[in-house]
Amino acid sequence: xxxxxxxxxxxxxxxxxxxxxxxxxxxxxxxxxxxxxxxxxxxxxxxxxxxxxxxxxxxxxxxxxxxxxxxxxxxxxxxxxxxxxxxxxxxxxxxxxxxxxxxxxxxxxxxxxxxxxxxxxxxxxxxxxxxxxxxxxxxxxxxxxxxxxxxxxxxxxxxxxxxxxxxxxxxxxxxxxxxxxxxxxxxxxxxxxxxxxxxxxxxxxxxxxxxxxxxxxxxxxxxxxxxxxxxxxxxxxxxxxxxxxxxxxxxxxxxxxxxxxxxxxxxxxxxxxxxxxxxxxxxxxxxxx
Amino acid sequence: xxxxxxxxxxxxxxxxxxxxxxxxxxxxxxxxxxxxxxxxxxxxxxxxxxxxxxxxxxxxxxxxxxxxxxxxxxxxxxxxxxxxxxxxxxxxxxxxxxxxxxxxxxxxxxxxxxxxxxxxxxxxxxxxxxxxxxxxxxxxxxxxxxxxxxxxxxxxxxxxxxxxxxxxxxxxxxxxxxxxxxxxxxxxxxxxxxxxxxxxxxxxxxxxxxxxxxxxxxxxxxxxxxxxxxxxxxxxxxxxxxxxxxxxxxxxxxxxxxxxxxxxx
Numbered sequence: 001x002x003x004x005x006x007x008x009x010x011x012x013x014x015x016x017x018x019x020x021x022x023x024x025x026x027x028x029x030x031x032x033x034x035x036x037x038x039x040x041x042x043x044x045x046x047x048x049x050x051x052x053x054x055x056x057x058x059x060x061x062x063x064x065x066x067x068x069x070x071x072x073x074x075x076x077x078x079x080x081x082x083x084x085x086x087x088x089x090x091x092x093x094x095x096x097x098x099x100x101x102x103x104x105x106x107x108x109x110x111x112x113x114x115x116x117x118x119x120x121x122x123x124x125x126x127x128x129x130x131x132x133x134x135x136x137x138x139x140x141x142x143x144x145x146x147x148x149x150x151x152x153x154x155x156x157x158x159x160x161x162x163x164x165x166x167x168x169x170x171x172x173x174x175x176x177x178x179x180x181x182x183x184x185x186x187x188x189x190x191x192x193x194x195x196x197x198x199x200x201x202x203x204x205x206x207x208x209x210x211x212x213x214x215x216x217x218x219x220x221x222x223x224x225x226x227x228x229x230x231x232x233x234x235x236x237x238x239x240x241x242x243x244x245x246x247x248x249x250x251x252x253x254x255x256x257x258x259x260x261x262x263x264x265x266x267x268x269x270x271x272x273x274x275x276x277x278x279x280x281x282x283x284x285x286x287x288x289x
Numbered sequence: 290x291x292x293x294x295x296x297x298x299x300x301x302x303x304x305x306x307x308x309x310x311x312x313x314x315x316x317x318x319x320x321x322x323x324x325x326x327x328x329x330x331x332x333x334x335x336x337x338x339x340x341x342x343x344x345x346x347x348x349x350x351x352x353x354x355x356x357x358x359x360x361x362x363x364x365x366x367x368x369x370x371x372x373x374x375x376x377x378x379x380x381x382x383x384x385x386x387x388x389x390x391x392x393x394x395x396x397x398x399x400x401x402x403x404x405x406x407x408x409x410x411x412x413x414x415x416x417x418x419x420x421x422x423x424x425x426x427x428x429x430x431x432x433x434x435x436x437x438x439x440x441x442x443x444x445x446x447x448x449x450x451x452x453x454x455x456x457x458x459x460x461x462x463x464x465x466x467x468x469x470x471x472x473x474x475x476x477x478x479x480x481x482x483x484x485x486x487x488x489x490x491x492x493x494x495x496x497x498x499x500x501x502x503x504x505x506x507x508x509x510x511x512x513x514x515x516x517x518x519x520x521x522x523x524x525x526x527x528x529x530x531x532x533x534x535x536x537x538x539x540x541x542x543x544x545x546x547x548x549x550x551x552x553x554x
Contacts, residue, residue: 186376189346192364194393194443204389208380283380 117176
């Protein structure tokens with residue numbers, strides 16, 4: 001029923017505008033709620049664009065202003081799907097190439113990381129032995145692994161995957177191990193009284209109990225692997241968002257770089273939300289106690 | 290004559306980083322089938338340790354526990370535990386929490402029989418309506434009810450309750466105590482309940498076991514509560530037997546075994 005119908009009926013029956021009176025406040029309240037969410041970010045974005053525009057107005061400015069970017073990189077913004085062969089492709093293809101690398105490297109890191117985390121979380125001895133090593137290795141910057149992996153694999157493709165793998169795995173291992181160690185002893189006691197087998201204990205209690213921790217690790221991991229891939233691709237070359245940025249720099253297309261950065265940020269954001277969403281879905285209710 | 294459940298010469302010494310500490314020494318107790326025993330004592334006197342040893346969750350240093358002539362040396366569903374923290378799994382619904390125990394313990398039954406048995410036990414604690422809710426969506430008292438249903442559903446030989454109502458407010462606690470008495474009346478379970486609430490002990494128990502303060506705590510006194518069942522809270526308020534039992538326990542706790550911290554050195 002549309003608002004007009006309501007008005008019409010209201011007039012026909014003359015019930016002192018009751019329907020409109022009920023409907024209007026609800027509508028106003030709802031749009032007020034939406035506005036409260038949408039208006040602040042819009043205002044901030046407009047202000048930022050203004051600052052950007054004003055600060056790049058000078059003739060000698062090294063960086064393009066928003067209008068110049070819009071003008072100079074129009075095709076890049078409006079058509080992400082063009083493909084003229086070689087490296088001259090739309091941003092969609094670059095992003096998707098990078099995402100494929102992340103998907104492979106990150107999946108490997110997730111599987112191995114959760115496995116190792118479970119092992120370490122269960123064994124005091126393994127925790128004591130491996131934790132110091134992990135704590136040191138996890139601080140090594142992603143790109144520092146690249147020369148080593150290039151030397152080992154002698155090929156850029158597996159090297160890029162290895163860099164993602166080694167970057168993402170540490171937070172996954174550490175968080176999983178912490179999650180396993182933090183399972184309340186009472187859950188273990190319940191399992192013992194009921195006499196669950198070790199396998200039943202693993203998938204009925206251990207995994208669900210540590211899901212919030214595991215997904216914290218997975219979220220940090222996916223953010224790190226997205227950081228790593230952009231950096232790694234700059235050095236390795238080929239199709240990919242990292243090399244696209246490097247290529248734009250070499251051909252002085254600063255506007256293209258800015259567009260690419262926005263893409264990288266947005267994709268990174270959605271990767272994070274995506275993992276968070278899966279975590280929320282898998283761990284229904286686990287974290288709400 | 291050998292008792293249904295007998296605790297014999299139980300001693301427990303923990304060896305930790307700060308050295309050895311003897312928690313229990315020479316705890317002897319015989320419990321008949323269908324008897325309701327409350328163990329009372331100041332906090333830290335090792336009463337939960339006794340329960341955990343009977344449950345098989347802890348291994349005693351000396352002595353042991355015999356149930357129907359067999360030695361207890363590991364946890365099992367024949368000695369189901371109601372935990373103080375309810376220990377429900379938060380990702381499972383009320384029904385699924387009970388099902389976790391039933392499907393494992395009553396594996397011989399058909400799925401339909403098991404489903405019926407789960408519902409029967411939820412009904413016993415008046416939780417049928419909330420069966421599809423998660424523990425986070427129900428109150429503390431209701432969680433404890435589910436904990437009791439889960440334990441009862443294992444058809445234990447002995448039901449072990451570790452301060453089950455310690456974390457609840459007085460009204461909810463009274464309500465649950467009535468439920469426990471009701472269920473006890475129906476099923477005639479053998480029960481051991483740990484408590485620090487004198488009224489709770491006198492109201493529920495056939496015998497009250499009073500523990501001395503640690504270190505090396507042991508049984509100080511055992512009191513029979515000769516009140517007829519069913520017992521009703523309101524009728525008991527002015528009952529001379531009830532008052533006598535209550536006074537006896539209070540005297541033990543506050544005259545003979547004062548809290549360690551309030552004792553003058």
